[in-house]
Amino acid sequence: MTRFRPGFALTPVQEEANRLLGGVARHILLRGGSRSGKTFVLIRALVVRALRVPHSRHGVFRHRQIALRASVIQDTFPKVMRCCFAHVRYKWDGQSNRVLFANGSSILFGGLDDSTRTEKILGLEFATIYLNEASQISYGARNMLLTRLAQRCALRTREYIDANPPTTDHWLYALFEAGVEPRSGLPHGDPGLYASMVMNPDQNRINLSDAYLHQLDALPERERRRFLFGEYQSAVEGALWRMDMFRRRAAVSEETRAAIIAEMRRIVVAVDPSGASGPQDLGADEIGIVVAAIDHAGMAHVLEDCSVRDTPMGWARRVIQSAALWQADKIVAERNFGGALVEATLRSIDPAASLRMVTASRGKSARAEPVAALYEQGRVAHHGRFAELESQLCLFSMRGFGGAASPDRADALIWALSELMLEPQAVKGRWQDQGWFSLSR
Known part of the structure; x- marks a missing residue:
């Protein structure tokens, strides 16, 4: 059984997201405003899965490795481990950019901006892939990663995604909101496999300062609606088509x-x-x-x-x-x-x-x-x-x-x-x- 640090509790919206992650959907998008807790919830879910089934492999991917290192490897992941898994010991392998747990499970952190690194990813199979800040990831790169979602173990394979909502011509909008395959435009064969949820900073107010929320509220309207309210944006302001x-x-x-x-x-x-x-x-x-x-x-x-x-x-x-x-x-x-x-x-x-x-x-x-x-x-x-x-x-x-x-x-x-x-x-x-x-x- 996974044990958490005494006194730690998820916010209500994080609890709701956690229930979604444990449901029947295979492809799950958490979208919303800045610092709403999306990455925290998904990293936590990855660790739970890694600890639950020995020798399972999981991957966290972002467009640029340097951004992944600064935001997730050095910030969110250690924070999740301190808050939720203080009793768990793990080893960081800097050469392969992996976290290794005592039960043989691992989490790989990879950027998609280097062909050599991408080739190494293609040689592995995962039980979970997590696309961090997916608005920056191309549809082709996402589909390449899906071919690696193939590890046979006691876990059901899953794709986790988080994003500040991009424009409505992005593949995320087609796949998760319009319910169609982005290239063909045809509806999903099984819509129940896809799920999305909005998480916004106001729902994570307990972990944020009032000054930060006021800062988001003062942004120009287009940026305000994206980073405070987590809304998709038209490709251009006042667009005739959406x-x-x-x-x-x-x-x-x-x-x-x-x-x-x-x-x-x-x-x-x-x-x-x-x-x-x-x-x-x-x-x-x-x-x-x-x-x-x-x-x-x-x-x-x-x-x-x-x-x-x-x-x-x-x-x-x-x-x-x-x-x-x-x-x-x-x-x-x-x-x-x-x-x-x-x-x-x-x-x-x-x-x-x-x-x-x-x-x-x-x-x-x-x-x-x-x-x-x-x-x-x-x-x-x-x-x-x-x-x-x-x-x-x-x-x-x-x-x-x-x-x-x-x-x-x-x-x-x-x-x-x-x-x-x-x-x-x-x-x-x-x-x-x-x-x-x-x-x-």
Whole structure:
């Protein structure tokens, strides 16, 4: 039985987190404000697991080793041992950055910023992995660590994560809050395996000074909401799109494509050209190519992001092929870049293509706003998750586009949905209430 120092007690929110850690979920995120006790609770849980089952292995990982050493190895871990496990003796192995317990269990502390160190991690298996400050860790690095969550012992393997909430385009938001796999956008196969909980500094007030809490309260609003209230932030202030606005359906497969096409009233391929000379022209923007449709109920569907960086003939061929694959009614192309050259290039591949050239007479924000309103109304669904496209959308605000490069993919989507949902469409003649026949189109 694990014994704790006399007089030591967790705060109520830490007790609640402790119960969550002992539940059925396999992947657990503790997110919240600064100094709320997240790291303390998770390190304590790791030690409990290590002491419970002999020869079990556990790992604590952070983006940079130097930050892990300063915040966890030299601060939180010794504090946890003094407060909760004063009777337990352990050995620190500085060469391997491991804590060794008398029962043969160990906790490895590793930074992911060094390839040699990462290779050593890949040679081990763990019963628990803990991602400290995961907002700084990439989704690819997290998935690499999951392959090491494979030690066979009496413990159920678990992934522990803590983070000050990042922006809503981060993989943590998709995985734990939106409930979808960050790359495909598909819902979790078993949502019960994922759990998240908010821990904020006010709930840890007994261990903090009033001066520190006042300091957090005095931060600018964006930082205040993140570090005091533990809230996710939009990628830009006043963003027109947020990650929680994207309604999702299953990504299109070869098996489902024909059925989806049959459901749609109109399908278009929109292209936003750039001056790229070829795939190796990394200094140029990509050519945004997006396939979208509208069904008979008036719902819009984003079906595919085919964007590329290629020669004019290369991207034109991609556009024509996408139009054929999706049986598109029309290709919508922006003429601002290259003018007549864009149309000529497309027609050189397919002279009979149904093509509409459009001109950007308004600023990007003005064109984006009515399309963002469609998302706000729940009138657009994404078939899968289009990570790069959605990240670009979340960088639009009333003040324009906040990204470093051009929103090539987002521009193509805006043209496509404007054509389908916002432009006046031809309608059949019909009797009006006034009693006269209208041939308006």
